[in-house]
Amino acid sequence: MIDFTEYMQNHPSFRAYGGANGIKKGIIFRNEPYMLKIEHRNKKNKYINSILSEYISSKIFSMLNIETQEVILGKVVDNNKEKLCVACKDFKKPGEYLYEFLSIKNSVLTENSSNGSGMELDEILDAINRQKFFPANKVKKHFWEMFIVDAYLGNFDRHNGNWGILVNEITHSARLAPVFDCGSCLYPAATDENLKYFLETPDELNKRIYEFPRTAIRVNGEKQLYHEFLLTTENKECLNAIAKIVPIINKKSFNIKSFIKNIPILTSTRKNFYNKILAMRRELILLPALERANKLLNIKEQPLSR
Template identity: 70%
Template sequence: MIIDFTEIAQNNPSFRAYGGANGIKKGILFQGQPYMLKIEHRGKKKNRDYKHSVLSEYISSKIYSMLDIPAQEVILGKIYDNGKEKLCVACRDFKEKGEYLYEFLNIKNSVLTENSSNGSGTELAEILEAIDKQNFCPAHEVKERFWEMFVVDAYLGNFDRHNGNWGFLVNENTGVKQLAPVFDCGSCLYPAPTDEQLQSFLNDPEEIKKRVYVFPNSIIEENGKKINYHELLQSTLNEDCLQAVKKIIPKIEEKSPEIRDFINSIEVLSPVRKQFYTQILQMRRELILQPALVRADNLTKNA
């Protein structure tokens, strides 16, 4: 069911403001709870269309929840803006009273040494070092979440899981600190291509394979180069990553029929987009994740 948020956006503002680079964002109250409304729009750059990032946000957040990883609650909707009907996704603001969201970017800034890059730097070794040095949550819990996100993002083709879109919730009244739910998934599932481009990928086996093996890469870097998901999962000896592979990929295997049925049930998705999403997820699962699981099992058996 698609919710019409037009009157809600006009009459029930939450008076909360939201940053970030992609899309128009409004703070609303829906059923007594604060939500951030992300609305499709066309950017200033030619062909920069955020319509499909709304769909990516909705679908990918739901997939994270299906895999039992805490994620923001999302509702798919529409809104009439400037006389046009637009897609939107309502993302529940998960900050409770007295809670603050501290993005990992800020945490990394607080533990940097003079030889480090700044908080936005995405070199893998620096990220893992900052996780070890921070004192918000136990380092093993943070590493577990980091690598679980990495594996799921490898499945979803996320090209922008940077240090500003994951982090910690801190209640300054009670002192309770915890990992925030996964949020900001609008860069998953190839949001840029049009339906016509997706159809051309589906018609060309070499082009669709490029969307598995070549791009998107992770925004996280090793030695200044963006990490290729397939290559890292076929080469890493990082024990925390291997454990995430062994934990998360069987869940993806188990849930893949449910994920496929969920995508096919979304009424605003065009037939070609449904076909592309289901096919690319199957290919990324079979060609990236399944070999990674076999490798991780073999390495840990021989350890």
Template identity: 45%
Template sequence: MIDFTQCDVEPLRVYDGANGKKICVIYNNERYMLKFPALARNNPVMHYSNGCLNEHIASSIYRTLDITTQETILGIYNGKMVVACKDFCNPGDRIVNFAMIKNACIDSSLNGYGTELEEVLQSIEEQNLYDVKEIKEHFWKMFAADAFLGNFDRHNGNWGIIVNELTRETRIAPVYDNGSCLYPQLTDKQMEKILETRSEIENRLYVFPNSALKIDNKKINYYNFLTKTQDIDCIRALQYVTEHISMDKIKKVIRNIPMTDIQQQFYLTMLIERKEHIIEKAYQLQKERGYIVTKEPKKTPKKKKSTNRKYVPRI
């Protein structure tokens, strides 16, 4: 892993967010946000969570889905594991997270951080910062990918639009802040215990983690929602993610990241399970209902044998 300890710190570049400390360092002449491990408040046996490791794993898997995502590097700083996230803002850019966008929609009854799905979708329709169709497509792809990765904390403050007020240009921000994917507050011992018990695995498929988004003030269960929704935009995103999941690429990602054997086994097992029992199950049910139509591969017509005979003159 890269040791960032001796990198120059850029004190004028600061970052918000609640999960762990963050500083900006210069590495290879480019700015990187170093994220430090946050305290594992729900797990007193750990000094800190696996959030840095999981941030890197989830971001790497996101990229295998061909979804624009932050670039990350695992490293150390003063002896602690950190994840370096390449700063994707150019000079003059700033991130306008969706909470800010939602706050600008005056007809929305809750504040910007309210995560009722209906209000989020309404705010996407009402905002005039970016093309509605494209931001809705991005939102649902992110939702489907988060369902695969078990992200429990995709709220309105950690996705959005990049704006440049000088050039008046806008673009969707790469997916970032993925440290809440793949059960970040488990020790190796707890991972081992889960793998030994089928009911423990199934709890983490069908019971938790849930989405941070809500319906009627209740967090959305990924399995229940994806298998029952009639939202065609969500179903298209489910189809996209299902068809872009490559376990060969994902296995390569996991095996190239320094981690313990039990961590590697746990992550691969849970990803295979979530793919089969959440993503593919929902895909199949939606396909049976007629909401998903797949294109049949075109058959290459067989070349007909030529019936023309070569003329051979008689001698």
């Protein structure tokens, strides 16, 4: 792991970053701006493993051929304590602004819609269609492909403030922002003791498949269970995303397992849990959803290993 202490102390980027969780510092590393997310143990001791979730989940998104922020796992000495951190490369190019979808949704609100942070699915899709920053069909494709991977990783907090569009006001051009802010994937609040209990207790493990987490997206005011949504949706863009992304996840599952196994800092319990839960979410949520999507889309099924 890279020690970022010297960069944190002597090479600031003079950039500040928002978001609710953790300590975030802007640095210059290898002549590029990065954001350091540093391990932070708050009074409730929540999300202490979000650094690991950010790093692993971002790498998995990239392994699935989805453009994602570049991440480097490291450490810093802060307040005389060694802490885990992840360096996230700032993906904004000169002249670009990140317009989070929250802001984009705010710009197209109607009298009948909630504010930009509202997570009702119909409102989100309507806002995507109404916005003029980037072609709506490409935004929806990105939205649903990200949703499928979030279902795989168990992301409970893909809200309107952690995805968006990069706009260059000088060149009048725009592009989709790489996937970022994945710290709410892979059950970051769980300690190794929790994970050991989950692995040894089938009912608790099944709850992590079928009951927790729910997606942040709401339908009729209710947060959706990933498996129920994917096995009942008739949204064609979502079905297309399932048909595209799930076979890639299936194909890359061995590589993902090997990647997790070879992260030295992970305990054996955490490695076992991550690989077990990802295999179960793939087999019990994604593959049944793929079988259904292929039928609805009249796609000839390819043999898949479970």
